[in-house]
Amino acid sequence: MxxxxxxxxxxxxxxxxxxxxxxxxxxxxxxxxxxxMPFQGLKTEYYALAAGTSSDMELRVKFPVHPKLSMRYxxxxxxxxxxxxxxxxxxxxxxxxxxxxxxxxxDNFHGVPGADTFTSTIQTFEATRETYRRVNNLPPQATVNIVGGGLSGIEIAAEIRESREDLHVRILDRGERLLSASPPRLSKYVQDWFKEHNVEIRNKINISRVEEDCVYNGPDERIPADITVWTAGxxxxxxxxxxxxxxxxxxxxxxxxxxxxxxxxxxxxxxxxxxxxxxxxxxxxxxxxxxxxxxxxxxxxGEQPKVQPLKLKGTLGALGKHAGFGSGFGFGGKSSVTGRVPRLLKSGVLWMSRHHFG
Ligand SMILES: Cc1cc2nc3c(=O)[nH]c(=O)nc-3n(C[C@H](O)[C@H](O)[C@H](O)COP(=O)(O)OP(=O)(O)OC[C@H]3O[C@@H](n4cnc5c(N)ncnc54)[C@H](O)[C@@H]3O)c2cc1C
The missing domain is CATH 3.50.50.60 (FAD/NAD(P)-binding domain)
Known part of the structure; x- marks a missing residue:
């Protein structure tokens, strides 16, 4: 065989x-x-598990059963x-x-001292559960630093805001604006959403080291936090x-x-x-x-193998459960869309992932 x-x-x-x-x-x-793991973990939703707005069970999909398929866990x-x-x-x-x-x-910690030891992560199901435990056990008014202002950093920051209104959430980003690879209109929408929802944004940050209770911007500026979540590559x-x-x-x-x-x-x-x-x-x-x-x-x-060029549809992001953004779909000639519609689309994509459509 x-x-x-x-x-x-x-x-x-x-x-x-x-x-x-x-x-x-x-x-x-x-x-x-x-x-x-004995199931597929829907990694694109790990941010919601970490924040406590989705349950563990919701992010698991059963593997198929077939006489020609066996599993090795x-x-x-x-x-x-x-x-x-x-x-x-x-x-x-x-x-x-x-x-x-x-x-x-x-995670890519880019050689930053202390980053692998002192930050929480959402790259594996197991690590995400630990991040969930740490975030949700924080005392009232504690501070969470999120390192990285790309899609994962934004989604987890927004979701923690939705889960814990009492926490001080701060995004530390290297770029001049969040989502620096996306159209400026979209970055502005996201930055405004965070301002309105009381999430602090610090741009042009260069993290030089991480300690248990802080990160350092450049050699000297200490930015304190009860937890630091790493989403920077x-x-x-x-x-x-x-x-x-x-x-x-x-x-x-x-x-x-x-x-x-x-x-x-x-x-x-x-x-x-x-x-x-x-x-x-x-x-x-x-x-x-x-x-x-x-x-x-x-x-x-016994045929000649051929591949078609890969075509991607675009990106959808969530800002909590009620707002979102999308780019690259050619939405009626617009390069990006914001608000409730892209959030609903993202939920639809998740539903399809759970049911193996599309
Ligand atoms: C918070 C977040 C949000 C995201 N949002 C989006 C999004 O909106 N859209 C999008 O397109 N992408 C998104 N992504 C990226 C997307 O999740 C990944 O690109 C995608 O999961 C990659 O698929 P993969 O099959 O390569 O790996 P994975 O889906 O990560 O699968 C890897 C599998 O390998 C297993 N595995 C790994 N190491 C071992 C080992 N040593 N032994 C046994 N098993 C092992 C894991 O358990 C896992 O099941 C997001 C990622 C994150 C973290």
Whole structure:
């Protein structure tokens, strides 16, 4: 029997799985999904779990059940490309014939001293639960520093504001405006929303170190906080860093035209671990997974594999449960939209993720 092993049941891994299960799987092939969790965690909503506005259960999606699919739950500790096997913290290694690496990312602390020790994070389900515990156990009027004014930082700041009106929430951002990659109109809407909801914004911040109860801007300015949440950049999981392969400046694996590691046609890399012409996103992971499925299915049928260019739709962000923003969708000729409509659209996208549509 040939093992097609998918490492990671997140946005990329589960999309790939659903696409493959829609086809007839060859009699001599079995699919094996590997994850540390027995369900998919909807990472795009981890900010709401951390704030306490969504429950743990709401962010879990069951994996599919199929006679040609088996699960291996556990912590992957090594990808051994030469002997084509995967090692685990516990139990026997798993051999593969084809492999898809879709293990996602971790925080990038950019070498800032103390950042990995003293900040809370929302990059894994487990870490998000811990952030939830810390944020929600804070005494009244405590202060939360959020480092990073991109999508995740904004969403968690807004959600904490909605969850805990008593807390002092402060966003520390490196750019001149929040969401610096988005149209200025959108940044202004978001900044105004925060002003109206009493969230402090500090721009042009350069964090030099983090301590238990503060961060430092430049060498001297101490910015105190009871908790600091880090949302200032990502990089692929360390297991991918350890591979002897070519990587781009963000540590993502450089791939051939069919999303395989050059010289290793049996290994695909998907999602946040893959060097794509876009910022890492669930949307990109899903779009790429569909194309990887086409390549694998073509192999099953003995056909020439082809991939279509990846097309992304745009970005939607939430400011609590009632307001939001979107850009890149070409909404009636506008480059961006704000208010209740994009928030409703975002809820619709989440609903589709939960039910594996789209
Ligand atoms: C707060 C927040 C908001 C976001 N909002 C958006 C958004 O609005 N739109 C958007 O497109 N993107 C958004 N993103 C980004 C998006 O979540 C990621 O780009 C997406 O999850 C990447 O998919 P993936 O399949 O590469 O990895 P993931 O979905 O992270 O899946 C990786 C899987 O691998 C498993 N895994 C990792 N390491 C191991 C190991 N050692 N052993 C076993 N299992 C392991 C994990 O448990 C996980 O199930 C957001 C991210 C965050 C944090």
């Amino acid at each position: 040939k093992n097609l092993v998918i490492l990671g049941g997140g946005y990329g891994g589960t999309t790939l799985l659903h696409e493959l299960l829609d086809h007839k799987i060859p009699a001599d092939t079995q699919l094996i999904l590997v994850d540390r 556990g912590e992957v500790t090594g990808i051994n490309m030469d002997d084509k096997s995967i090692s685990f913290a516990e139990g026997e290694p798993l051999e593969y014939d084809q492999l898809v690496i879709a293990l996602g990312c971790v 990502i990089r692929p999981v360390p297991l991918v860093d350890e591979l002897n392969v070519n990587q781009d400046n963000s540590g993502r694996v450089i791939l051939d035209d069919l999303y395989r590691i050059p010289g290793r046609p049996e290994i695909f890399v998907c999602g946040d671990c893959a060097s794509l012409p876009f910022a890492a996103s669930a949307q990109a992971a899903e779009a790429q997974a569909e194309q990887i499925a086409n390549v694998i299915v073509a192999g099953w049928k």
